[in-house]
Amino acid sequence: MMRFRDRVRRTVDQTLPTWVAYRKDLLRPMRLYGGPMNGQPGRQQLVRDILREIAFDEVVETGTYRGVTTTFLSDVSGLPVHSAETAERFFRYAQVRCADRPGIALHHGDSRGLLRRLAEREGDAALFCYLDAHWGEDVPRYEELLTIHQRWSRAVVIIDDFRVHDDPGYGHETYHGRPLDLDYLPELPGWQMFFPALSAAEEGGCKRGCLVLASAELAAAVEALPGVRPVPPREAAGAVSTPGQRAARAPEPASPRLP
């Protein structure tokens, strides 16, 4: 239970005006989760491998927070990186943190809006996308995935905090009391899904689960990587899913927070 003094400190912190709050954060830059991608060396290596083996044109991250993973993605890929953040405090902080990296474009606003704007451009770019926008009741990943699926024929997507149903050592997110798992996903015809090959016991950092999704054109290249394995049937892990349950659990596609 949080101590009274900590509760007061947190309350005061949350009521600071943004222009004070992000400067205060800059005075104490936090190595969140011990580094990029929740401080997970296995996840970092997986992303390095994906970015090395597949010729992408650009990278998108949803949920910038402190820009730790943003700078990692920029350094590892050498590609243009777009990152979206709704909270002005974190956006301002990340602007300062990423100021010396011209390849990073930070967007203050909803991740779905960013993806829709990127989707409106001409061309056939290959996209690597790290979906990590959450915290709160709003879970944008369903719509993010639909936009990517409808627009990009060459895309690889990693969803952070995803339930790896046959490895409970990995943590996952819940939304409205439900796990972020396969039932959450929209229909993505032609796409293939993978879990990390590394077990949670072998992974470091925060040991958060993830799902790797590859569009039909890039699925074989992803499958060949040592860091992934195909998603196994859930029945094997004792999980239950019927089409009825799936439909009942799909989140509302419309969001009142869309810009």
Ligand SMILES: C[S@@+](CC[C@H](N)C(=O)[O-])C[C@H]1O[C@@H](n2cnc3c(N)ncnc32)[C@H](O)[C@@H]1O
């Ligand atoms: C888990 S943190 C992201 C961590 C970051 N990707 C990293 O690896 O360091 C989630 C962030 O998403 C932001 N967020 C929540 N909903 C969002 C949305 N719809 N669009 C953009 N950002 C959002 C939150 O404010 C929070 O900063």
